[in-house]
Amino acid sequence: MKNLKYYLAAILAFSIWGFFSLVLKPLHAYASLDILFYRVFSCALIMLVISLLFKRQKIKENIALFQALPLKNKRNMVWLNVGGSILLTANWFSFIYVMNHVSVRATSVAYLVCPILTTLLAYFLLHDRLNRLQWFSVALSCVGCVLLSYTSISNMFFSTIVGLSYACYLISQHQNKGFDKFIILNFHIVLAALILIPFYPSFSGPLPTDFKFYFYVEIIAVIYTIIPLFLNLYALSGISSSRVGMILNINPIIAFALSGLVYHEPLGILQIFAYGLIFLAVIVFNIKQRIN
Template identity: 40%
Template sequence: MKLTRFHGAALAAYLIWGFFPIPLRLLAGYPSGQILYFRVLLALVLLAGILLLARRGALRATGQQYRAASASERRQLLGLTALGGGLLTLNWLLFIYVVNHVSVQAGSFAYLLCPILTALLGWAVLGERLRPVQGAAIGLSLLSCGMLATGDWHTVGMSLLVALSYACYLVTQRVLRRYDKLVLLGAQLLLATLVLLPLAGPLGATPAAGWADTRFLLITALLSAGFTVLPLFLNLYALGRLSSGTVGVLMYLNPLVSFALAFVYFGETATPGQLLAYGLIVVSVVLYNWPQREAEAQSDAERLAA
C-alpha cells in the first residue's frame, strides 16, 4: 500500500496522542479537576477561534442541517450532543486521574481496549454486525482483563472506566455521523464548560489560582492546542480520504507508544502475568483487524484515486 500525506496525518495524530502522558505528568501535583477545567476552557477558546475564522462554512452547513431536520431528529441531535459532551468530559477527567495517580500503563491499556469495547457496544446498542473472528478477539480481550484483574482490581477498574467512557462517547457520535465532527466537538466543549463552571469547587479547581500560575497555564495550553486540537485536525483530515477502518488500525499507535513510555521513560514495571495479559490484548487487536486489511487497502486506493 502506498503511503500518502493522509496516512502521514493519521500517523502524526496518534503519535502525538501517544506522547500525551509526558506533559500531563508535569501537572501531577495539581488536582485532576483543575487540569480538566483549564484543558476544556482553553480548548474551547482555541476551537471557537478556528470555527469562526476558518470553518464558517461548516457552521452554516450544520445550522442548515439542524433547521431542515424533523423535530425528533433535532431532539436526538441535542440530546446526543449533550450526552457526548458529558461522556467526553468524564473521559478526560478519568484519564488525567489515571495517568497522574495510578499509572501510565493503566491509561495505555484503556485506549488499547477502547476500540474493541466500542465494537462490542456498537453490536449491543446499534445492532452492528460482528464477524466470528471479531467475537473471538473480544473474548480474548475479556480474558486479558480477567488476568489483570486478579492482580489489581483498582487499576483494571480504572482502565475499564476510561475505556468505557470513551467507547460510549464514540457510539453516540456514530449516530451523528452526518454532522461535522469539529462543530459538534465545539458544541460539546461549550456545554462541558457551562457544566464545569459551577462545579469548579467540588472538582478541586481554583480558577483564580490557575490564571495566576504561568507554568500551569503554559502546560495546559500545550495540552489543549498541541495534544487536543492539533491531532484532532490531523485525524479529521485523514478520515476525509482514508477509510475509518484504516485509521482505526493506526489508532493503536497511541496506546503502544504510551506503553513504551511507561517502561522506558517513566520507569514503570510489570509482572510476567501483566506482560502476558498485555500481549493477549495486542493479539486480540491484530485478530480483530486482520480480515479487513485487504479490503481497507482497496478502499483507500479507490478514495485516493477519486
C-alpha cells in the first residue's frame, strides 16, 4: 500500500476542483482576464511569503541541486518549468472563460477529454504501458466524448482546448522530479504572474471595489489553486501520468452533477448516456489496478 498516499493526493486534488464552480460562478459579472490576473497575482504573493518565511533552507538546497546538474539537464529543467508555467496560465484563462461565458458543463467535458489526452500522451511520450482493458476504457471515453460533441460542437471545441492544456501540463510535470514540489509550484506561479504583468495595464478592467470579488479570489487562490496543484504534483511523483489522468475524471463528474443540480443547465438523455460511458471507462481502467 506504499502508493496509497499518492492516489489519495490525486483524489483529493480533483475532488476539490470539482466544486470550483461554487466560487467561480459568483464572479461571472467580472471579465475572465480580471479573475485570472488577481488569482495569479494573489497566489504568487502568498506562495512567495510562505517560501521566504518557512522554505529558505529548501530554496538553498534546491538551488544547489540545480547548480550541480549537467548543462544539458539544466536546460531541460528550465524549459520544463517555463513550459509548465505557460501551460498553467493558458489552462487557467481558458477554464475561467469557458466556465463563465460558455457553460459549467463545457468545463466538465474538458476534464473528461483531458484524461484521454493525458493517457494517450503518456503512452506516446512517456511510454506508459497500457493493457487491453485499459485501451478499451480509453475507447469508451472517446465514444462518450464524441456523443457529447453532438449536443454542441462549439462546446466540445472549447472543452478540448481546456483539456489539452492541462493534459500537456500533467505530462510535462511527470518528468519534473528531484526538487521540492512546493518550490516548483512557487516557480510556476511566480513566472505565470510575470508573464501576465505586461498585459495587466492594457487588458484589465477598472479596479474592483466589491469586497465579494477579493473574498472569492482569495478562496480560489488558496483552496482551488495552491492546495490542489501541490497535491497534483505530489501525486505525479509517485504514480504514472495515465493513472493520475484517469483519476482526474472525479473532477468533471462532480462538476456535471453541480451543473444540473445547482445551476439547472438542461440535460438530455444522450448526455446522461455519454457521461455514464465515461464513468464506466474510469472503473474499467482501474478495475485490475492494484495500489502497491
